[in-house]
Amino acid sequence: MTMSNRTISKVVHWLLLVLTVLLVVTGLGITEYQVITAITFGVLGKAASFKLHLWLWIPFVVVLVAHVLLTTRLFRRRRTAKSDSGGV
Numbered sequence: 368m369t370m371s372n373r374t375i376s377k378v379v380h381w382l383l384l385v386l387t388v389l390l391v392v393t394g395l396g397i398t399e400y401q402v403i404t405a406i407t408f409g410v411l412g413k414a415a416s417f418k419l420h421l422w423l424w425i426p427f428v429v430v431l432v433a434h435v436l437l438t439t440r441l442f443r444r445r446r447t448a449k450s451d452s453g454g455v
């Protein structure tokens with residue numbers, strides 16, 4: 368396994384961003400389904416939104432925890448010069 372910490376952090380950042388957007392969109396797909404159905408050209412109707420929303424929180428929580436562990440200095444064992452952001 369040669370992937371650097373920095374690469375892993377980047378992948379986690381993007382995954383978290385995507386999951387967050389999906390959660391908000393599917394959440395709104397339940398409450399404001401008329402708007403979301405129209406915007407997504409019927410792809411994300413109320414039923415699909417509901418189904419997705421009910422399990423998306425699991426990967427979201429996993430990735431969020433990973434993100435916090437990877438970015439918060441408090442939890443880092445040691446810093447590498449390459450991935451050091453210069454302070455929070």
Ligand code: HEM
Pocket residue numbers: 380381383384387431434435438439450451452455
């Ligand atoms: C849904 C919630 C969150 C999303 C979507 C999110 C997303 C992101 C993204 C995309 C970056 C990268 C920014 C960049 O590369 O310029 C980032 C950086 C960061 N996030 Fe989050 N984040 C979330 C929650 C949190 C939480 C709860 C914490 C801390 C408790 C946190 C701490 C940080 C830190 C410290 C960085 C900077 C990392 C660095 O530059 O080395 N984030 N976040």
Ligand code: HEM
Pocket residue numbers: 387390391392393394395396397398420421424427
């Ligand atoms: C980070 C964002 C979010 C997370 C982590 C999240 C997570 C959850 C979870 C865990 C549930 C309970 C599922 C269950 O009953 O098993 C839920 C239900 C629900 N969420 Fe979200 N949610 C988010 C954003 C939103 C947004 C933005 C909306 C809409 C404005 C929304 C609307 C709803 C609705 C309407 C339910 C109830 C579904 C039902 O009737 O049981 N959520 N959400």
